Amino acid sequence: MATAKVERLLNLVIALLATNSYLTAEKIRTTVLGYGDSASDEAFSRMFERDKNELRDLGIPLETGKTSGFDTVDGYRINPDTYALPAIDLTAEEAAAVAVAVQLWQSPELRANAEGAVAKLHAAGVEVDRTRADVLVAPPTALSGIHRSEPALGALMDAVQSGQAVQFEHRPSPIEAYNTRTVEPWGVMTHGGRWYLVGHDRDRDAVRTFRISRIASEVRPIGPTGAVNRPDTADLRRIVAEAVGDAPSGLQARVWVADGRAVALRRAGTVQGREALGGRDGDIVAVDIGTHDRLVREIAGYGADAIVLDPPQLRADVIARLKARVGEVSA
Numbered sequence: 185m186a187t188a189k190v191e192r193l194l195n196l197v198i199a200l201l202a203t204n205s206y207l208t209a210e211k212i213r214t215t216v217l218g219y220g221d222s223a224s225d226e227a228f229s230r231m232f233e234r235d236k237n238e239l240r241d242l243g244i245p246l247e248t249g250k251t252s253g254f255d256t257v258d259g260y261r262i263n264p265d266t267y268a269l270p271a272i273d274l275t276a277e278e279a280a281a282v283a284v285a286v287q288l289w290q291s292p293e294l295r296a297n298a299e300g301a302v303a304k305l306h307a308a309g310v311e312v313d314r315t316r317a318d319v320l321v322a323p324p325t326a327l328s329g330i331h332r333s334e335p336a337l338g339a340l341m342d343a344v345q346s347g348q349a350v351q352f353e354h355r356p357s358p359i360e361a362y363n364t365r366t367v368e369p370w371g372v373m374t375h376g377g378r379w380y381l382v383g384h385d386r387d388r389d390a391v392r393t394f395r396i397s398r399i400a401s402e403v404r405p406i407g408p409t410g411a412v413n414r415p416d417t418a419d420l421r422r423i424v425a426e427a428v429g430d431a432p433s434g435l436q437a438r439v440w441v442a443d444g445r446a447v448a449l450r451r452a453g454t455v456q457g458r459e460a461l462g463g464r465d466g467d468i469v470a471v472d473i474g475t476h477d478r479l480v481r482e483i484a485g486y487g488a489d490a491i492v493l494d495p496p497q498l499r500a501d502v503i504a505r506l507k508a509r510v511g512e513v514s515a
Contacts, residue, residue, distance in 0.1 A: 192218030193235055197244065197262065205251040206259025236260075335401035337372070340381050344369045346409040349386070353400035362400060367392070370414040375424045382420045383412075391418075393427035428478075435473040438493040442466040445489035449482065461491060468493065480505055 195217045199207065213219045213228050222228035236246060245266045248258050336352060343350045350369060353362035369383040378395060385392035441450055443465050453471035460466070473479055480498065483490050484505040492499035 339403035
């Protein structure tokens with residue numbers, strides 16, 4: 185079976201990054217998965233030239249040179265210093281998107297691809313830089329701040345692609361029991377650095393959103409493929425935003441926030457002015473209410489660093505939650 189183009193390019197990048205020396209075209213043909221499928225020397229040459237041009241178009245710097253003065257044929261490599269991005273500043277949303285992308289890269293399927301590519305270089309006698317190779321195939325626990333991929337993610341993506349209904353065990357929160365759900369999957373989305381499944385819940389006969397981290401690892405496909413079709417009018421991003429309480433509702437709360445505190449709450453709102461409360465300086469921040477209960481939980485979590493000024497019902501619910509928490513601690 186022919187290797188997919190994207191996989192072949194990925195294997196090539198891994199090989200050229202992991203090696204200390206220049207790899208000749210012939211060495212690439214025999215060691216990099218995907219090039220051995222070539223029917224002839226001419227076919228390989230055309231394929232390799234196209235791939236080199238494509239990598240260069242993507243901004244990946246290919247270097248050409250010889251390992252020693254005795255070599256007569258040029259080889260290729262990728263200098264990691266020129267390949268690496270310079271230091272960049274990211275917003276919270278951009279950082280979350282990068283974290284999700286890295287999390288997906290650390291999935292067993294993609295990591296196995298990198299491990300296989302490096303192993304084949306070893307077997308062919310190619311000198312591999314262990315520092316670079318270890319980064320390419322590092323397990324998730326070796327990368328600070330990155331968690332393991334959601335175990336159900338791959339199966340859910342496959343179900344969306346094949347248009348097939350699924351069954352899985354899901355729990356609304358980490359402390360609640362799992363329940364069996366039967367869902368027609370419409371798509372998988374990221375929001376705030378988390379993965380979500382959107383689809384039609386047959387048990388509730390309604391559109392539902394499921395945080396994938398709360399889905400048990402076993403996802404069971406049911407029924408025929410091609411039986412599930414996402415409605416043309418379904419806006420998955422809007423559905424997820426509304427489900428997690430981040431969609432604008434048009435209703436706003438005014439919250440006093442102490443200086444240097446409740447950074448996420450500040451980022452979500454608009455500063456309207458300055459005010460001192462209880463001898464502490466702070467800002468008055470207008471925040472979209474979205475989902476009432478979610479905002480109550482968030483503001484209560486900041487304690488004395490965030491105080492609701494209005495509306496009165498939101499203020500009362502935050503105070504009630506704080507009193508309940510004090511009662512639990514006292515008990």
